[in-house]
Amino acid sequence: MRDQHGTNETGAVSGAPRGRSAGVGAARKPSFAEAARVWARIGFLGFGGPAGQIALMHREVVETRRWVPEERFLHALNYCMLLPGPEAQQLAIYIGWLLHGTRGGLVAGILFVLPGLCILLGLSTLYALYHQTGTLSAVFFGLKATVLAIVIEALLRLARRALTTLSSRAIAALAFAALFFFSVPFPLVILAAGLFGLLTAGRKADAGPEVKPGAGAADGARPWRRTLALVALWSCLWVAPLGLIVLLWGAESVFVALHIFFSKMAVVTFGGAYAVLAYVAQQAVETHHWLRPGEMLDGLALAETTPGPLVLVLTFVAFMAAFRVPPPGLDPVVAGLVGGLVATWVTFVPCFALIFLGAPSVERLRGNRMAVAAMRAISAAVVGVILNLAVWFALHVLFASVRQSRFGPLVLSVPDLASFDGAAALLALLAGGLLFVVRLGVVATLAVCAGGGLILSRL
Structure with a gap:
């Protein structure tokens, strides 16, 4: 069985030669x-x-x-x-x-x-300026239905890999209930799952076998002074744009809010983009009013059709936010480009920091039973998080009107059954058939359903 990372149950990458490991004894250093x-x-x-x-x-x-x-x-x-x-x-x-x-x-x-960033910024510009024209609206109608099928496919892949024990299934169910029924903030769900994993680290079934650090782990550990210097350097790089933003556009500009919000997202995106999208969508649509409900799906469709990490969808969110609320005197498109770059910077700078700081001591981390147990619990919670995303997307794809009803701490998203969109359901079924039965690739499936959206718009 292959998981979403292209690895099989033994940990070998798909397509790797059997027997002797590829490259052993033959590795060469390129220029x-x-x-x-x-x-x-x-x-x-x-x-x-x-x-x-x-x-x-x-x-x-x-x-x-x-x-x-x-x-x-x-x-x-x-x-x-x-x-x-x-x-x-x-x-x-x-x-x-x-x-x-x-x-x-x-x-x-x-x-x-x-490359993906440049393409996505260009597509975001076209979307912001022209997405309400008939042709583009029809294309995105088809793309939205495909995104629903893609998210369900990702959910099933991750569930097969992460939900292998009774406790992991319970964590996933509780994570979904906390998000969907009680609107618990996404970071708290991830934190709670990690703490549960730490508390149960002594249980062999949850924590896995103890792995001893490999040779050279101790030798690779950085001196503490160098580590502190690196932490200080990357922390300054991470927050540096904030000072420039305040200097140029003031502390009340949308760029400050984008910097702070996406900085928080950068440190809780365990499980990839799908895990955090429902929370980002909720905040961007309902709290900050940066996007309209259907536009998060449009952004995800754009990110699916471009190369690079799927988390670049956050660049689209920031572009639209700044495009709609530009600082006084700044062209909306320029503001959108600045907003997209701010979100991209604060999302990816921590990636470099985590590798440069942690790689020399990676063997020591791999041998830590508590870290492994915490991450297994977080992986299980991420399944519940992505299920929440799938349900959220399904409601907004299949129904034109969805209202929230509150009963004390309980919050329910209730669709208007009269607003059911049969064409969207048909395209979602088509996308599911292409992905699950025909095994067509994601990009090809998106293209087919975009064409389907155009055809249905002409009927």
Whole structure:
């Protein structure tokens, strides 16, 4: 069975040679320019979410070029899966760091994101200016239905991997109930799951076997002074735009709110973009009024059709927020571009910091039973979080009107049955059939359903 990261139950990457690990005894170090060209290629071809991106990296750096042995690749992947943020981009940073140190990690991480970021900013501009025209509205109508099927597919993949014990299923159910019925903030759900994992770390079934640190773990640990210096450096880089924003546009500008909000999201995005989208959608639509209800689905559809990490959908959210509430005297499109760049900066800077700080001591972290137990509990909670996202998307795709009813602490999203959209349901079924039965790729499925939206609009 393969999980969403392209690995099978034994931990081997899909497509890896059997028997002797790929690259063992044959690893070679590329030149910096050669590596940069490959990272740019991966950045432009990185479609298909983390599974496709990790498989692409494995093919390029392990199987084809043999720059990194199989064991080192899997070692890096295991560490990146423990971190908040997009694991595929963090893996690129890690491999780049292995090959060429800090400059290698920087180039790999930047080139992994840059092509998708440029494309998404361009698409966001077109969306903001023209999305209410008939043709684009019809295209996005088809894309929304596809996104629902894509989220359900991701939910099933993760559930098969994460819900292997009774306690993990209970955690997932409680996480869903807390979010859907009681509107508990997403970060609190993740924190509670992590604390539960720590408290149950002594249970072998939940924590897994103790893994001893590998050779060289102690040697790789950074001196504490250097670690503190790195923490200070990356912390300053993370918050640096905030000072410039206040200086140029004042403390009340939308850019300040975007910087603070997406900085919080950057440290709680365990489980990838799908896990945090429902919370972001709720805050962006209902609390901050940055987006209209259907626009979060449009943004996710745009992110699905571009290369790079899916979490770039946050760039779209920030673009639309700043486009709608630009500072006085600033063109809305320019404001949108600035807002998108602010969200991108605060989302991805922590990825570099976590790799450069943690990679030298990764073996020690892997051998920590409490860390493993906490992450297993968080993974189970993420299933409940993504189920909440799937239900939220389904309600807003299939029904034109959804209202919230409050009964004390209980909050229910109740659709207006008379507003049921049969065309959207038909397209969602088509997308599900293409993904689950025909096994068509995500991008091809999006294209087919976008065409379906155009055809239905003409009928």
